[in-house]
Amino acid sequence: MLRQGKRYPHVNFSSKNSKAGLDVTVRSSEKVRTDTESDEAIGIFFSLLLLPERISTEDEAGTTLRTGASTQPRAPGREDQGPEQGAQNEGDVGIQTREVKQSIKTIVLRRCLTLRCRCSCRQEQASGLEDTREKKESDLPAESRKKGKRGSNGTGLWGRSAEAHAQTGPSNGLKAGPEKQSGSFRTGGEPGKYPGEGTLRAASQQDHLGKEATVVGDRCAVKEEGNPTSVHWMRREDSLPQGLPGGNSEKFSPYTVSSDTAVNSVSHLSSINHPYLGKGRFLGIIGTKGMAQVNGVPRPGAAPGQPCIFKLVLLGSGSVGKSSLALRYVKNDFKSILPTVGCAFFTKVVDLGAACLKFEIWDTAGQEKYHSVCRLYFRGANAALLVYDITRKDSFCKAQQWLKDLEEELHPGEVVVMLVGNKTDLEEEREVTFEEGKEFAESKGLLFMETSAKRNYQVADVFNAVARELSRREESKEGQRQRRDAPLTLSERPSWRGRCCAH
Numbered sequence: 001m002l003r004q005g006k007r008y009p010h011v012n013f014s015s016k017n018s019k020a021g022l023d024v025t026v027r028s029s030e031k032v033r034t035d036t037e038s039d040e041a042i043g044i045f046f047s048l049l050l051l052p053e054r055i056s057t058e059d060e061a062g063t064t065l066r067t068g069a070s071t072q073p074r075a076p077g078r079e080d081q082g083p084e085q086g087a088q089n090e091g092d093v094g095i096q097t098r099e100v101k102q103s104i105k106t107i108v109l110r111r112c113l114t115l116r117c118r119c120s121c122r123q124e125q126a127s128g129l130e131d132t133r134e135k136k137e138s139d140l141p142a143e144s145r146k147k148g149k150r151g152s153n154g155t156g157l158w159g160r161s162a163e164a165h166a167q168t169g170p171s172n173g174l175k176a177g178p179e180k181q182s183g184s185f186r187t188g189g190e191p192g193k194y195p196g197e198g199t200l201r202a203a204s205q206q207d208h209l210g211k212e213a214t215v216v217g218d219r220c221a222v223k224e225e226g227n228p229t230s231v232h233w234m235r236r237e238d239s240l241p242q243g244l245p246g247g248n249s250e251k252f253s254p255y256t257v258s259s260d261t262a263v264n265s266v267s268h269l270s271s272i273n274h275p276y277l278g279k280g281r282f283l284g285i286i287g288t289k290g291m292a293q294v295n296g297v298p299r300p301g302a303a304p305g306q307p308c309i310f311k312l313v314l315l316g317s318g319s320v321g322k323s324s325l326a327l328r329y330v331k332n333d334f335k336s337i338l339p340t341v342g343c344a345f346f347t348k349v350v351d352l353g354a355a356c357l358k359f360e361i362w363d364t365a366g367q368e369k370y371h372s373v374c375r376l377y378f379r380g381a382n383a384a385l386l387v388y389d390i391t392r393k394d395s396f397c398k399a400q401q402w403l404k405d406l407e408e409e410l411h412p413g414e415v416v417v418m419l420v421g422n423k424t425d426l427e428e429e430r431e432v433t434f435e436e437g438k439e440f441a442e443s444k445g446l447l448f449m450e451t452s453a454k455r456n457y458q459v460a461d462v463f464n465a466v467a468r469e470l471s472r473r474e475e476s477k478e479g480q481r482q483r484r485d486a487p488l489t490l491s492e493r494p495s496w497r498g499r500c501c502a503h
């Protein structure tokens with residue numbers, strides 16, 4: 001999935017693997033911005049992706065044993081055959097055992113869970129979730145319940161602040177559905193890009209970092225330091241969008257997945273219980289393998305009356321206004337905001353009259369250093385906005401590059417792509433003409449519009465046009481399905497009768 005030779009951020013951490021009797025260390029090849037927990041979480045995520053290449057261990061004699069990154073590809077079927085022939089570093093002995101890999105995954109996942117205690121920047125969808133929590137808390141032992149109550153007002157360790165539940169009003173033309181329109185979270189970086197959207201925990205609420213956490217169902221038990229018998233119960237918070245499936249997926253999966261569901265196969269995620277979006281079918285969940293496997297199939301609502309869910313990604317250079325467009329569309333707001341780190345996420349229900357759909361809007365980071373990360377986010381997208389700044393020619397060229405990347409990842413025709421020239425309010429500084437944009441869009445079969453997030457010019461129109469196109473494609477697919485099925489049912493009986501009469 002990740003190209004060899006590229007370096008990705010990940011962090012060092014280690015733990016004893018009791019089963020294999022080895023100290024296992026995931027080593028860092030590059031450490032970027034681990035000054036915040038969120039970045040660390042991203043780092044850990046990539047460590048997980050790179051597991052097969054990155055495991056290194058020390059045996060009892062202190063010899064470093066390494067796997068992967070090998071100059072010699074491993075022969076098929078050699079997974080569990082102990083030390084690898086031809087280890088790549090002098091003095092190193094290659095090793096790749098299932099136990100070690102499993103152990104690393106466990107460490108990574110556990111670490112991510114504890115990190116989430118601190119770096120949650122996400123809102124909670126108020127009612128349903130709170131109700132569930134109250135209900136579930138009543139199932140817990142009295143002692144645990146008392147401690148877990150820290151979060152009952154929405155400010156607990158795994159709960160979220162009450163003000164983060166504020167509903168946003170309808171905006172931008174189309175009617176918004178009754179349900180919450182935005183639920184942004186940051187997979188990394190600065191809280192405050194969307195002020196009021198998320199909250200970091202107060203220091204007093206962050207005291208569980210690094211402590212041992214055991215996940216039980218949708219709860220997490222954190223042991224008190226120095227008093228292993230004392231346990232805090234916390235409700236599990238929603239996942240980072242990356243999902244983190246893997247060997248322990250059942251145990252650590254952020255979603256309630258039926259037991260026969262393979263988390264790595266996103267096409268199987270037809271019946272999951274998303275803590276924010278409720279029960280439904282979601283193909284946009286990103287996991288280590290899921291990212292590659294999401295095939296852009298629109299996700300029809302699981303229950304009758306539920307809107308179809310479509311994943312829409314915002315792509316483009318840094319500072320072209322992707323976040324501003326999202327903010328304008330979802331909250332009808334415009335403010336100076338910090339650069340995105342990783343990815344931010346919104347949802348918005350769009351009522352098209354005849355149909356209702358829900359956008360999962362993935363606002364990716366435009367800065368070059370996040371380019372590789374963003375490639376992961378747009379897999380499984382149903383729609384993409386390629387945003388450029390009309391006052392910056394380079395951003396227009398970069399949008400063209402993004403299109404190439406998209407074409408590599410997604411099947412042409414399966415994704416609705418719109419080219420968006422933003423900042424039309426800066427007409428006097430324009431470097432890319434309307435005609436240039438339109439011409440390029442037409443040559444590639446893209447939709448095209450110019451916008452101004454600042455002036456709220458055509459912002460809703462962009463999303464609505466994409467929504468209509470998605471809806472139209474869905475209808476045409478549905479029509480095709482019906483036409484395909486129809487002859488079977490129609491022709492069956494007459495032909496039987498015909499034969500009966502004939503014989």
Ligand SMILES: Nc1nc2c(ncn2[C@@H]2O[C@H](COP(=O)(O)OP(=O)(O)OP(=O)(O)O)[C@@H](O)[C@H]2O)c(=O)[nH]1
Nearest residue numbers: 318319320321322323324339340366423452453454
């Ligand atoms: N004049 C003008 N400024 C805008 C417009 N849209 C965004 N900006 C400004 O452009 C800057 C960058 O906006 P962002 O929305 O953060 O851009 P981005 O593409 O999300 O940037 P990254 O998060 O780094 O990818 C901010 O200072 C915005 O206020 C617009 O339509 N007109």
